[in-house]
Amino acid sequence: MENSNGLEKIKIINDQFSSEENVVEMRGIYKRFPGVIANDNVDFTLKHGEIHALLGENGAGKSTLMNVLAGLYKQDSGKILVHGRPVNFSSPRDAILAGIGMVHQHFMLVPSQSVTENILLGLENPKFHINLNEYHQQIEALGERFSLKVDPRAKIWQLSVGEQQRVELIKLLYRGAEVLIMDEPTAVLAPQEIEDLFDTLRSMVSEGKSVIFISHKLQEVSEIADRITVLRRGKVTASGLDAHNISRKELARQMVGRDVVFRLEKEPRTPGEVILEVKDIHADNDKGLPALDGVSLNVRAGEILGLAGVAGNGQRELAQVIAGMRKCKQGKVLMRGREISNRSARVGIQSGLAYVPEDRTHTGTSPNLSVTDNVIMKKYRQPPIARGWSIHMPTATHFAQELKQSYEIAVPTVETPVRLLSGGNLQRVILAREISGKPDLMIAVQPTRGLDVGAIEAVHHLLLDQRMAGTAILLISEELEELLSLSDRVAVIYEGKIMGEIIEEDLDTIGLMMTGTPLEQIRESERL
């Protein structure tokens, strides 16, 4: 910033080349995290006064891209231009000075302080003495201008989630943000609040602001956005589409892709008796909002039932209800005809249920305990590892060593704490533990997420071997190709409801179901 003369010149040159209406231009953004390329040469342009949606599945790199723009991450390579001027943000403060602010999924507010205090937090003015009344009025006026209704005197903890989101928005507007990035803003909102939010966004755009709207929900995106950019696995698959002239079907195809990369040799197998029966399950998510709305499924022995769906439509909650780790409000889970719902995880384990959770490090393993301690997690109660009250350590160690060999877990010794293992090896530890229990039923949630190709293949083969061994498998995944190549049947879940179940591989139909069209409706429209 010292060399302002030079900068002025650059600005003049840039103004001649770049069109005036581009508020933000990101060119060739590349960002790598250990083991993952989050953004691979991504271009993104935001025009003045538009709502631009950034669409993509979980892990497609949407949030990473926007965190780069908001100054939270630093790109490995690539350029960012704001009003045609190259910028280099090293903190969110720099970004907000350039007029770019982001509302994160998790709000950054102090619960015990008032709305006004939260908004003033971290600003240079007021310096020491605060005349709160004056600021209350300022904030009220700002809120009215953008139809963001919130009482500046209220404490944050007294506010609903929707109101807290409004506070975050006012915070950015107060700091003079011209570009507002909303990271999955509707994920935490009730339907009515979503409508309010959309009204706010529209009024902000009419006041000359520009909005970037991150989402994986097609319906919202086509409702609110002017233009849409689709990301898939860190790359742009469609950029700047006109939101008013594109079908949801086309968007779904851009988002999930249709190239089947690998084919697996799947031996035919006639499924046996019904092992798992899920009957009309209703359950809430962690925030107390309904997540499952009458889900019914059944899985037979020696069969893989794939459950497809965009993340956050109730898959996690369904797996937890079946595994006994979440209470359901209505409905039943039966295993071989015996009810296992609303009891405990232990009942599930004892009736032969294996569960590969989505969250490897926080649920599936205990990071500071050894490989041995982690593989006996479900066996330490029974002989031969248990001997009365105690655990026979030599047997446990021997068991761990056997698993290390047969599942090729790359680890120096079985005494190594598992936090030092790579993602692929950690997943092998979990699969080794779950499979070695010779389960009747296996629930696998996102078993290959974040793994490299070799590890993915190994996991796939383990699942297919289990199928041949007669285990009933419920495979929950967001990778459609994986689901289609492994599953015998595919069911689709959307907003806590099953949209339908199909056997043939028809991506278009699955795509439509994933975005909320029930199968019967699709079949009907085909018949017409």
Place this chain on the structure above:
Amino acid sequence: MSDNSSPTASTSSLQKRIKMPFTIRFEPLLKQPPKWYPTLISLLAIIVSLTLGGLVIAFAGGNPFQSYAHIARASFGNIGVISDTIVKATPLLLTGLACSIAFRMKLWNIGAEGQFIMGAFGASAVVLAPLLPAETSPWIFIPVMMIVGMGLGAFWGFIPGYLKAKLNVNEIITTLMLNYIAIAWVNFWIFAVWSEGGFQMSPKFPDNAWLPRLAGYADSIPLFRGLTTHMGFLIGILAAVVVWYIISHSRWGYEIRLIGDNPRAANYAGINITRNTIFVMMLSGALAGLGGMSEVTGVIHRLQTSPLAAGYGFTGIIVAWLAKLNPFVVIIVSVLFGALILAGREIQPSGVPKLIQGIILVCLIASDFLLRYRIRIIRTAEEA
């Protein structure tokens, strides 16, 4: 991911303001360090803290080498002072074990002090109530006192454990507050009910309610003459073995370790966290209560608040932490702390010895950082 990149972002913005020739970066240690590495780090931390303590002594006008030599002599110089050191170590050993088992499950039991006092109260009640007549054989007297002492200590642990498990009440606050209630409770009894001639203490216990001391065997082994080491230390060592067995070799200990490291994984493995919270707090309280019983029947021989509420429960927290929650290391650390307490009186009643204790603690806890992170110094030019 955000964890990784946000610190770098903040350091780089810092650089803009202050031009530094080097940046220091902390990176998580990803490889498992060799087995000797933690011991080496702990030894280095002790050397650093003794050096710092020496500087303080020198600053106060003393000779650090002479002072340290004096401390060593005063606590380990002859069999008499070794015995005194062990007497001081005994309550710390039991409270240290009490804290270490609770801390294993990440239950922050700050109430070993209160549980210790309640244990002493329970043991005293057996004599003073009296639950047993004064002429009962020590073979019955001592076990009954142990059971009642442990029982009351466990009860004092049960209260915060139950509140934590069922209502999610912060155990740090409840255990801390229960300490004061325990002291007030004992004070009530020794002022009002069991007071000896109006003094704030109970009458002395009959001999058969005393824990046997080494001095008691001086007739057959003359070497033991005048040694006050009592059976409490032996009980403590047995307790350490039991705690070690529970933690490392029992199903229960496995559950404790799993809950302590990752409660979500424990829930996933079908472990009942509520029940374990209550049971572990009770075991912790019982161990501290045993410590109180041993102190009142082995050293004080009467119920009296001031020597009981001498902070053994609080020091037990430090002992457990320094021992990295390993029950056998708790034995060693408690003996060293006993030595510091004893020798401290030789140099200064309070002050410098406590200061050295504090410095050792801070250095050892800070050194833990080196087991998890490595420090890299990067030249700024290199980074740009």
